[in-house]
Amino acid sequence: MTVTNEPKRVLIIDGDNVRRGMLACTLPAAEYALDFAKTSAAGLDKLQQHPPELLLIGNDDGSRDLCKHLRSLPAARGCTLVLFDESFRDEGLGFSAAEASGADFALAFPFTLETLERNLERHQRGQLASMSALAVKASSPPADEAQQADPQEEARAWETFRGRVADLYDNLATRDYFELLGVSRQESAAAVKDAYFQRSIDFHPDRFMQLDDRELRQHIYEVFMRITEAFKVLSDPDARAAYEQQLSTDSKPALRYDNLGRTKRSVAEDDQLLASSPAGRKYANLAKVAERKGNLKLARMYLTLASQCEPSSEAIREHLDEITHRLEG
Incomplete structure (x- = not known):
């Protein structure tokens, strides 16, 4: 069958x-x-x-x-x-x-x-894990007091986690990307990836959406965003090399990747700078034509398609944000 x-x-x-x-x-x-x-x-x-x-x-x-x-x-x-x-x-x-x-x-x-x-x-994995935990709790026979979870131990574990969050959050301005991920500068790309995934398990904001403590939720979010920023830089060979050079060229180096010196250009200035693929160039050019004709919705559609073809192009994303803001404004 x-x-x-x-x-x-x-x-x-x-x-x-x-x-x-x-x-x-x-x-x-x-x-x-x-x-x-x-x-x-x-x-x-x-x-x-x-x-x-x-x-x-x-x-x-x-x-x-x-x-x-x-x-x-x-x-x-x-x-x-x-x-x-x-x-x-x-x-x-x-x-x-x-x-x-x-x-x-x-x-x-x-x-x-x-x-x-x-x-x-x-x-779905998160739902299954929650259902499994509830099922185990519901089906477990009453335990002796000695077998039950120790509330003090749970409280200590929670305070330990709070301490980890506080340590990372309070020191975001003083730790470089390697320190945030807990790896040395000699670690391989695979080790960086493993470290990031472990940090994601610990600090991903989705795990804490129902947390009553809004300040702690915000601190977890900011820690996770900086950890993600670290991973994005250290997992890119060119960005990592530039970042390591940045760390070594000054006695007090900037601890965040400085890529702000690049010249920003709009679609109208040079499509070739925005897109490397034929499809990306086509959609960027169609967006330029639509924008010149005043059809911002069509320009947004083409820029959205261009962004899908060129996910690493910050200029296309910035121009898409600009068009979206003009449509909503």
């Missing part, structure tokens, strides 16, 4: 035609059955008719209330709820938006299929 996997049912609630079209291109029909709604009201109707497994919601002024309302509906209880927006390239904004709305996580738009599936897998 042949077993076929049914496509995952996805409901996308977003009023932006361009973003809906791009998501339709991003998510393959063989794996995802897509349904679209331009408004919250239309989305709620579709949710009741055909409850999805995944809800993708474009971030806007009403998305926070929509997410909270969805969480109260029986039809949405089995859904994974994801917010997306261009502004979430700032991970702090995405984290805060997801936390405030009750979404499971937030993604910077545009995102790739790989990014979506990686986050869905991580979210």
Whole structure:
């Protein structure tokens, strides 16, 4: 007997035609059955008719209330709820938006299929771990007092973790990237990657979204962002070499990677500087033409496509942010 996997049912609630079209291109029909709604009201109707497994919601002024309302509906209880927006390239904004709305996580738009599936897998692992812990607790017979978890030991462990966060946070300005990751300057790229993954397990903000202590949550977030910054620099051979040179050229070197001296140019100045691939150059040029004609929505669409082709181009991302700001302003 042949077993076929049914496509995952996805409901996308977003009023932006361009973003809906791009998501339709991003998510393959063989794996995802897509349904679209331009408004919250239309989305709620579709949710009741055909409850999805995944809800993708474009971030806007009403998305926070929509997410909270969805969480109260029986039809949405089995859904994974994801917010997306261009502004979430700032991970702090995405984290805060997801936390405030009750979404499971937030993604910077545009995102790739790989990014979506990686986050869905991580979210599912977290749910399974929580369910497993609850199941073990519920099925365990009453233990003797000596066998029960020692509250004092748990409190000590928590205070130890708080101390680690405080130590890192208080010394962010005095530790270089190697010290933040806990590796020597001679360590290989593989060792740097392993150290980063271990730090991610310890300090990833998603683990602490329900923490009551807002100040501690913020400190954890800032520590994690600096650790991620360290990994990005040290995992790039050219950036790492430049950073090591930066550390060795001054008695009091800057401890953060100084790449701010590069000249920033807009799309209109030189497309060749922004994109190295043929597709990236094509979309950047089409964005330039659309912007000159005053069609900012079309320019944003082409810049978004260019950004997908050229994920390392800061100039394209900056220009996309500029166009988005003009559209929203």
